[in-house]
Amino acid sequence: MPRETLNRDQIVEAAIELLDDEGIEGLSMRRLGKRLNSAATAMYWHVGSKENLVVLAADRVWGEIELLDPVRTGWRTAARALVQDTYAMVKRHPWLVPAISTYFVHGPGMARFQNHSYAVYEAAGFKGRDLDWAVNTAFTFVAGTALLDATQAAAAKAKTSDPANRTDEIAAQYPRLRERTAVLSGADAAELLSRSFAFGLDTILDGLEARLRGEGGEDGEGGAAGVPSIAGTSNAVPGLLH
Template identity: 65%
Template structure:
């Protein structure tokens, strides 16, 4: 596609597709140009650099969120909805949260998300530093869960590095970790209890427990202060 027929929006959308499938390490101007039938120089001409492109892609992704009104449905329902929607956003775009730690991915999209987060906990009655910490606590939980999900997905396919002279078939990291955990009775009991359960159902149950525990804690702190 000739440079003059490209637009920044087209490049950003194509970059999001590439990021979704390949992650940040898989994004390059050359690969993006190949996908779009254009030269890498055309990518640079429209977006400047890979760093700028990641920032633009992240801002476009944040804009996918819709914000429930805490006055209309109550602060807790609005907070629950935003936490679940943010988690779903991170699952659709698994590069987004890791990008926050490696790139300065800040723009109107993320600022709008933060603004609405403050509106929710302000509606709950939090002010000052406690308002900051309420917003931070819920976002940290979502980000941490997404990073843990990504780590588990990577480890599920990983194998334990083998030393020189090792014999026998390669051992998966999951098998290696189970061999260690099985020496400890509480760990063994919890792993055995979860064996055979649907991983997706377990993940959903775990996330729901965490969300409600946080909201219970904020509700209790709010009520105690009142």
């Protein structure tokens, strides 16, 4: 595809496909150009650099999340859907969490997600710093779960590819870890992951409801006493709203 027939949207969409297949390490202008039947120079001409392309791709995938109206559905239904859809999106694009921890990603897609996150927890009754922290808590749960998924996948791959892997031997030295490893080893991984995610999400939503009922303490702005604010942090990780 010659440079003059390409546009930025086509390149970003192709980059997302390549990132899904190969991860950030597998993305290069040469490989992307080959996928688009064009020269690598055309990629640079349209998007500037690999770093900028990753940022564009990361911001684009945030637009995949469906946003439910919290006033119409109720805040808890909207919050649950937002967390579930965000997690599903991250699962489709496992390179995203590493990308936002490495690059400054902020554009229309991310801003749309952030604005809706505020709307959901504002509809619940949160305000001030508690509103920031409610949004942060939900996003941190998704990002943390995604990192745990990646860690578990890497561990499984290591055990399969390296006969000398010592993870079980190391775990056996610690009684609680040894016990839980033995119990979990026979479980269905997909079912366990689904139940774990549901447990975590329910726990977060229950805890947020408890704070709304006044069971979490106050600091004069609706926040928990003694909890430091990250409001105003200029380098806050995109998605961890400040």
